[in-house]
Amino acid sequence: MTSKERASLKELQSLDIKLRNIGSTIDNFEVELEELEAPTLKLGQEIEGLGKRLQELSLEKKRLELAILEKRERLDKLEERMNQVRNIREETAVHAESDMVKRALKNDEQESLAVTEQIRKMTDRMNEKTTIHTESMAEMEPLRKGMISEREGAESNLEKLTQEREDLAETLDADERAVYEQITSGQGRLAVSELTEDGACGHCYSVVPLQRQNEIRHSEELIRCEECGVILTPETQVVSSSNDLESGAIEEIEPIMSEVETPDSEIAEVSDA
Numbered sequence: 001m002t003s004k005e006r007a008s009l010k011e012l013q014s015l016d017i018k019l020r021n022i023g024s025t026i027d028n029f030e031v032e033l034e035e036l037e038a039p040t041l042k043l044g045q046e047i048e049g050l051g052k053r054l055q056e057l058s059l060e061k062k063r064l065e066l067a068i069l070e071k072r073e074r075l076d077k078l079e080e081r082m083n084q085v086r087n088i089r090e091e092t093a094v095h096a097e098s099d100m101v102k103r104a105l106k107n108d109e110q111e112s113l114a115v116t117e118q119i120r121k122m123t124d125r126m127n128e129k130t131t132i133h134t135e136s137m138a139e140m141e142p143l144r145k146g147m148i149s150e151r152e153g154a155e156s157n158l159e160k161l162t163q164e165r166e167d168l169a170e171t172l173d174a175d176e177r178a179v180y181e182q183i184t185s186g187q188g189r190l191a192v193s194e195l196t197e198d199g200a201c202g203h204c205y206s207v208v209p210l211q212r213q214n215e216i217r218h219s220e221e222l223i224r225c226e227e228c229g230v231i232l233t234p235e236t237q238v239v240s241s242s243n244d245l246e247s248g249a250i251e252e253i254e255p256i257m258s259e260v261e262t263p264d265s266e267i268a269e270v271s272d273a
């Protein structure tokens, strides 16, 4: 493995770390957006429910008003008939019917009053909720727009970096890439690490034998840490920003020892190829 190829592997890893971070940023946006919209959405549904109930009540009120009107007309007619009764029997009958209609009318009128009162209260409640809803929409909208545009930025960044990663991956030796992908196939695994200044693995800090260190620094072979399986590269002299990123990300990365199968045999395969 030439130093250029080692640099490429490290660059690939640094792109993968960035891609993972952007990915989780985008996932977080979804959750945050939902949390932001939830109270306003709930209020909107409550207002919609009140609106439906109000519609039902106003239909009920119309029905009652019509019934009241009919009963009043009927009472007028009964009064006319009362003037035309010819005997006591007829008078008693008209009286009885008239009393019955009056009672029914009274019921309808009371019910109508109750419905009117219910409509008034419900309209007040709906108006209150609508005011709060309008305010919370106005508060939410700029935050929502900001989050959406941030997410779009992250998405286009993700697209750009994904393309960059693909382009870079194509330039790598297929076997080396296979080893890299095998190590990183678990979530968030580190595949490439530098030697430390005192010759230890930069990932698990186990000491690398001197001869191995020399091979890492000078040979073309892809050499992996015998303890944890990461691909080892020589230490860089200058601390670059991509190094900061790697070391910052290491904390989140689990040890990969248990997942890696016999790194030695892979080294043999790779160097045979």
Ligand SMILES: [Zn+2]
Pocket: 201, 202, 203, 204, 205, 206, 225, 226, 227, 228, 229, 230
């Ligand atoms: Zn190691």
